Amino acid sequence: MLRFENLSKRYSERIIFQGLHYDTAAGCVALNDESGSGKSTLLGILAGTIEPDVGEVWLGGHSLRSAPHKAKSVLTYVPEDCMTYPDQTGRAYLDRVASERKTAVDSHTLDLAHRFGLEPHLDKRFEQMSFGTRKKFFLTGAVLGETKVVIADEPVGGLDASARGVLVDLFKTLAESRTVFFLSYDTAFTQACEARTIGFAELDMRG
Numbered sequence: 001m002l003r004f005e006n007l008s009k010r011y012s013e014r015i016i017f018q019g020l021h022y023d024t025a026a027g028c029v030a031l032n033d034e035s036g037s038g039k040s041t042l043l044g045i046l047a048g049t050i051e052p053d054v055g056e057v058w059l060g061g062h063s064l065r066s067a068p069h070k071a072k073s074v075l076t077y078v079p080e081d082c083m084t085y086p087d088q089t090g091r092a093y094l095d096r097v098a099s100e101r102k103t104a105v106d107s108h109t110l111d112l113a114h115r116f117g118l119e120p121h122l123d124k125r126f127e128q129m130s131f132g133t134r135k136k137f138f139l140t141g142a143v144l145g146e147t148k149v150v151i152a153d154e155p156v157g158g159l160d161a162s163a164r165g166v167l168v169d170l171f172k173t174l175a176e177s178r179t180v181f182f183l184s185y186d187t188a189f190t191q192a193c194e195a196r197t198i199g200f201a202e203l204d205m206r207g
Helices: 039-047 068-073 090-100 107-115 131-143 161-174 187-192
Strands: 002-011 014-024 027-031 054-059 075-078 149-153 179-183 196-198
Touching: 002 039, 014 039, 027 039, 039 054, 039 149, 039 179, 054 068, 068 075, 075 131, 090 107, 090 131, 107 131, 107 161, 131 161, 161 179, 161 187
Parallel strands: 027 179, 027 196, 075 149, 149 179
Antiparallel strands: 002 014, 002 054
């Protein structure tokens, strides 16, 4: 469901990474490598927010290069700091994601929002929310529609112990039918998600 070939990126004279290849189906994969190795840059490329210098990414079989709309329609992307439009409310964010994915905010979504403790924050603007609350809204959006790939940059950042438990359950459930590819240094969280851990050394191999 997530595949990339020959990905390379550099800024000025600095090579961030080059020639990365990976292919994985449903399941949880945790990317963990040394600081400054380009992990967040890679996730941005996989989510279509950063252009690679070379290479191509496929999400759910759709190329980000030649069919970006279809590719992004099967993707949930959770960046490290989930600041959308600052004046957008949490409820409006979920409604917008549902509309983009041609579905509605249903009881399953609202139940997840309840488990994350989001009910008091639904009508707050994103600029009024804490770092962790914003992240919970983005994670809740992962269950909307028929997405195939979830990409998350430090998804446990800003979450308390209760929310971490909810996220473990969410990732394990999503991984039954989707690819969950996330960046994390938290070994306990990664193990709880039953995720396969990889570093850049493994990204010249098939997953």
